[in-house]
Amino acid sequence: QVQLVESGGGLVQTGGSLRLSCAASGRTFSSLPMGWFRQAPGKEREFVANTRWNGRSTVYADSVKGRFTISRDNAKNTLYLRMNSLKPEDTAVYYCAAGDSWDFWGQGTQVTVSS
Numbered sequence: 001q002v003q004l005v006e007s008g009g010g011l012v013q014t015g016g017s018l019r020l021s022c023a024a025s026g027r028t029f030s031s032l033p034m035g036w037f038r039q040a041p042g043k044e045r046e047f048v049a050n051t052r053w054n055g056r057s058t059v060y061a062d063s064v065k066g067r068f069t070i071s072r073d074n075a076k077n078t079l080y081l082r083m084n085s086l087k088p089e090d091t092a093v094y095y096c097a098a099g100d101s102w103d104f105w106g107q108g109t110q111v112t113v114s115s
Contacts, residue, residue: 009109022096038092
């Protein structure tokens with residue numbers, strides 16, 4: 001079992017930056033693929049980025065490529081999402097997830113980008 005807790009969300013102006021964190025508890029964090037998803041009001045949850053267990057293989061949604069960076073620190077059981085050049089359309093609740101089938105989810109953290 002893995003428990004995930006996101007933090008770092010907030011209100012930021014267009015063009016600003018935020019770093020989200022996802023603290024994981026459980027003994028298998030370092031072996032699990034991890035990812036970030038987001039859900040905007042009235043929209044379905046969508047994929048943002050993921051990383052394999054060693055953090056060396058990453059995949060990004062086209063909408064965030066070049067602006068967001070996913071990383072992980074297995075020693076700290078923490079996943080990160082660095083978000084630069086934020087746009088109003090990035091406004092959403094951001095969730096971290098873990099597992100081969102995204103079996104585990106956090107509660108989400110709100111990111112609001114003002115225009």
